[in-house]
Amino acid sequence: MAGENPASTTEYIQHHLQNLVYGKLPEGFERHTEAGAEVLTADTWTMAHGAAEAAAMGFWAIHVDSMAWSIGLGIIFCWLFRRAAVRATTGVPTGFLNFVELVVGFIDGSVKDSFHGKNKMVAPLALTIFVWIFLMNLMDLLPVDLIPKLMVLAGVEYQKIVPSTDPNITMGMALGVFVLMLYYNIKIKGTGFIKELTMHPFNHWAFIPINLFMELVGLLAKPFSLGLRLFGNMYAGEMIFILIAMMFAAGAGTGVLFGGLNAQLFGTETSGIFWLAIFILVCGVCWMNLQGKISTGRTVLLTLGLLTVAGGVFALGGGLMQWGWAIFHILVITLQAFIFMVLTIVYLSMAHEEDH
């Protein structure tokens, strides 16, 4: 949690935007640990402590958090859909199978709309892209501080839980699509692909360099726009969650007595846990109301009281804004997953068609 001074605010944002990196620190790199400065005598594969070390690792590093969340979510996707596939019958579908079939039907429709070639891979590719990206984007809706805080408590310094805010992830998928585009362009069109690159849009040998330049730019722009669009949208969304969270925290700072008292007693680092406790208490109060154990009037009073304790109405405003943005963001994450999928289909469709 950030306090009021700009330094810790910057720190807070930077902490949120730092991946958990495992990589190779080069020989001669000076590490600053608690024990003091230490100069590495050989290349070392290790976890990076902080942005400086991560930057020093350069290309030979891997974002452990991004990869773990991305693979984990991918496995969830495969598991859920495989389970549905095993249960799929020609009889009456029920429950989860209904939902899966809705998704499959929707994607099958989208593919049939824009892809007219014969390729058994496009539809499953589209399904994987849509659901997987949707799940990755969905991580954005978890409270921004929740998992990083828990991870810090568990001893993991950095944790970025939304893989699609990592350009490596989005560009990795876009490049995967790009490889497929190239493969099918060459497989389907053969020399026609070279002709397309060199003889369009000006069909004359003298224009070959110009044509080549224009077509190559057009070709390369596809994966870049594909990957960066998703990354940009998700990164911006995440950023707004972080900014609102800071206002939320600022509310705690300026809030009525207990906000400050909490900081006094436990230090700013444990504020997250404090928020969690309050959140659970409020949920508990609401739950008791639902169970009919306490009246609605008392529920409102108790909730307001808890929120006052937790940092005042300002904080409540911050919470509401998080909530509002999260609702709006549901649209964004679905839309971005859908756009990535549709563009993939369209690009592959273009790779399959002789004339464009």
Place this chain on the structure above:
Amino acid sequence: MNINLTLFGQMVTFAIFVWFCMKFVWPVILQAMEEREQKIADGLDAADRAMRDLEVAKGKATDQMKEAKQEAAGIVDQANKRANQIIDEAKQQATAEGDRLKVAAEAEIEQEINRAKEELRASVAGLALAGAEKVLEASIDEKANRALVDKLASQL
């Protein structure tokens, strides 16, 4: 925001998941869906056919009913006609019988009359003879004659 090995890690992961989905998820689900679609289409077809059959059967039933009604009406008509005919015949027979009886009765009456006439004639002749005898016996007394003739006449 540095590009690093994660890029290729993600590409490989992507490929694996797409392969998995292509092999074990998509075809299975789609096949089930298509088979169900076919089944539903067949079911709807069958329902349509049954509906049509029902319609035809209903039509047939109505036709048969109409026919039966017509037949029944015909039978009743015929029966009525036949009854009228029977009544007419009976009437005619009755009339003929009546006529015959009347003629017979008339003939009998005629006969009776004739017989009576014959008898009368016979008795008149007898009476006349008797009267004449009496007249001749008792000579002629105007008064007595008169009375005799009157008596005779009254006996006629």
